[in-house]
């Protein structure tokens with residue numbers, strides 16, 4: 001299987017796509033076609049454990065990797081997760097499920113892909129004959145950064161540099177990143193928001209001058225953001241896995257369509273669901289859930305993407321994004337895979353802050369996606385009601401998704417023709433990652449300190465506290481630098497020495 005760029009350019013192998021991170025002309029790599037998964041193959045996957053299911057999906061895209069080795073790497077990667085199941089499906093009530101993706105080392109769904117990315121990259125370098133040192137440059141809205149640091153910590157031949165928005169991540173997320181161990185890591189705050197961080201990183205990627213300077217130092221750039229197909233493809237696996245679990249627990253028959261509600265920021269997670277559907281997974285609607293930064297809701301409802309608005313800080317910081325990178329990949333599909341049209345729109349987005357879909361593209365988008373958003377009050381209300389009803393504490397991002405799922409149910413409630421399907425809400429983070437906001441949502445009370453918040457949530461919910469978060473309390477801050485967005489590359493050079 002080869003990968004092509006959304007903005008044109010030559011096609012490359014999976015290994016090359018992973019190593020390069022970004023395609024020529026500033027585009028993103030996408031698979032040349034979507035490999036099919038037949039109903040019979042889904043039937044086969046029911047009896048498999050998670051690493052086996054993941055190997056089946058990843059193997060279709062990364063067929064240039066030795067398949068036994070890939071499977072072994074997946075087994076190792078997911079052995080670090082609590083209870084050995086990285087993606088348990090929890091039944092809440094008839095028709096409603098939570099796909100818990102927060103049982104990894106850093107307590108957010110990013111772990112599922114980042115656990116395997118080091119293998120994909122290291123082996124990818126071997127396969128491509130790359131000898132240079134790799135610098136993983138990452139912009140984070142809070143969770144990717146920590147997951148990348150943890151998975152690449154002390155990896156030979158790799159350095160990791162993470163940029164996060166100074167005031168745009170939760171205290172817990174900041175603590176997780178700034179106390180990171182490892183000799184090959186660096187963490188830098190950016191005086192700006194996530195879009196400034198991500199914009200700065202993309203500028204470095206696209207700049208021939210920056211790349212030349214790095215080449216002089218014997219360094220090759222790669223990315224741990226979801227622009228990298230090595231991040232995106234592993235995320236497809238858990239949608240298939242959830243579907244298999246619904247069949248094996250007798251909730252659906254193989255072939256029944258299922259809805260997924262996904263809390264969305266950079267559009268990576270929900271794009272993986274769309275890819276799963278393109279491969280043959282029976283999906284009804286994909287509920288694209290946003291917080292107050294509801295660019296995507298407007299896009300799905302009106303067909304115009306308009307980033308010209310002010311980014312607001314919310315209690316779901318990992319979704320505080322106005323420019324969703326991965327939307328470019330969906331756009332590429334909606335245009336019938338037209339690189340020229342994709343370039344045109346991305347240019348328009350860069351110069352005017354907006355672009356619009358044609359009527360038939362909007363129709364295709366709305367056929368599959370339902371967009372809804374939750375403001376802060378909606379989120380708190382949803383989390384409170386959910387806890388009261390089911391005694392289950394949602395994290396703030398999952399609260400946004402639950403609200404959007406309820407909106408969708410509400411919308412089809414009066415429609416006698418609407419198909420009634422199982423709803424899987426994708427739970428992207430542990431509530432203990434956002435203890436102050438979660439405690440407030442559950443009780444209406446503020447708590448000053450994150451660790452006190454953790455303790456109190458534990459007292460009222462009895463949900464197990466992840467050891468990695470408890471341990472943060474005693475770890476010293478190693479990284480304290482923050483810079484202006486236009487000084488990011490200087491920091492990169494300083495780090496490389």
Ligand SMILES: *Cc1c(COP(=O)(O)O)cnc(C)c1O
Pocket residue numbers: 108109110142143144226263264265266267268269270318319397428429
């Ligand atoms: C990253 C993240 C999201 C958004 O995922 P995208 O793939 O960027 O759309 C949602 N929730 C949490 C907890 C996250 O860390």
